[in-house]
Amino acid sequence: MNIGTAAKRSGLPAKTIRYYEDIDLIRPRRDTNGYRDFSDRDVHKLLFLCRARALGFTIENCRVLLELWEDQERASGDVKQIAREHLAVIDAKIADLTSMRENLSHLIETCSGDDRPDCPILNDLAKAG
Amino acid sequence: MNIGTAAKRSGLPAKTIRYYEDIDLIRPRRDTNGYRDFSDRDVHKLLFLCRARALGFTIENCRVLLELWEDQERASGDVKQIAREHLAVIDAKIADLTSMRENLSHLIETCSGDDRPDCPILNDLAKAG
DNA sequence: TTTGAGCTTCCAGCAGGTGGAAGCCCTATA
DNA sequence: TATAGGGCTTCCACCTGCTGGAAGCTCAAA
Numbered sequence: 001m002n003i004g005t006a007a008k009r010s011g012l013p014a015k016t017i018r019y020y021e022d023i024d025l026i027r028p029r030r031d032t033n034g035y036r037d038f039s040d041r042d043v044h045k046l047l048f049l050c051r052a053r054a055l056g057f058t059i060e061n062c063r064v065l066l067e068l069w070e071d072q073e074r075a076s077g078d079v080k081q082i083a084r085e086h087l088a089v090i091d092a093k094i095a096d097l098t099s100m101r102e103n104l105s106h107l108i109e110t111c112s113g114d115d116r117p118d119c120p121i122l123n124d125l126a127k128a129g
Numbered sequence: 130m131n132i133g134t135a136a137k138r139s140g141l142p143a144k145t146i147r148y149y150e151d152i153d154l155i156r157p158r159r160d161t162n163g164y165r166d167f168s169d170r171d172v173h174k175l176l177f178l179c180r181a182r183a184l185g186f187t188i189e190n191c192r193v194l195l196e197l198w199e200d201q202e203r204a205s206g207d208v209k210q211i212a213r214e215h216l217a218v219i220d221a222k223i224a225d226l227t228s229m230r231e232n233l234s235h236l237i238e239t240c241s242g243d244d245r246p247d248c249p250i251l252n253d254l255a256k257a258g
Numbered sequence: 259t260t261t262g263a264g265c266t267t268c269c270a271g272c273a274g275g276t277g278g279a280a281g282c283c284c285t286a287t288a
Numbered sequence: 289t290a291t292a293g294g295g296c297t298t299c300c301a302c303c304t305g306c307t308g309g310a311a312g313c314t315c316a317a318a
Contacts, residue, residue: 142275142276144275144276144277145274145275145276148274148275148276152274162282162283162284163282163283164283182274187273187274188273188274
């Protein structure tokens, strides 16, 4: 099938699929006219990539996960290890954002938000270290 | 003062400070030898930027906030508006990450993580749409 | 045959920096 | 006074993960 069909079936934009080929995540065969020709297996891989990316795995994570997926002999422990490391990264990001959120919402609460110039948000950003 | 000193005082790497000059966030004057010469006010701005970035404001947000900070006449409502919009962005990111986290930690829980090949994490990533 | 959609490649750019090379400048020490 | 080092300068490339657009080919329908 052509890239447009593969895009529809996998949920990824054609541009992204070409990019994934560029960085060697997938290797669809080519028709005689030069068009990419995707097999069902290719689409399956693309779906895999789409889901893994939606879970926030990096491209390099995806590359390894895809290899593990294709390796009939792999141990599930290897996959779990990657997933756990990724979970730690997500947790760190959540913690980071939550602390930002608390700081910022506190600042917003203390700001009158009217047309007077005094503003605790700016004051805080500008305060001496 | 030289860029090294400004870097130490502001907590920003010298490279980042040069970049901020490049994109016109700051305009330190120059010594006759071509070296940047930072005033206390410049360092104050850099600290402001450092804090605002740590709160996750984009560079363009920072540009506006810095202008508002320098404008004695500005209304605190303008600042509050930017802050509130940014809070909404943070909340969306937290929601996103939290949902990822839940999916992933569920997958991890169901994975035995031993040396057998059967792995629910990969199965889920690969399942038919 | 012509139109229009879909495909190809390649080049550029987004955010927000970071790394490195080549080369000047300044100071301390031998 | 020569030299070694560290800090400064500019410029260019690279990072992640795409995305947009231009130029040009191919294909199917009218």
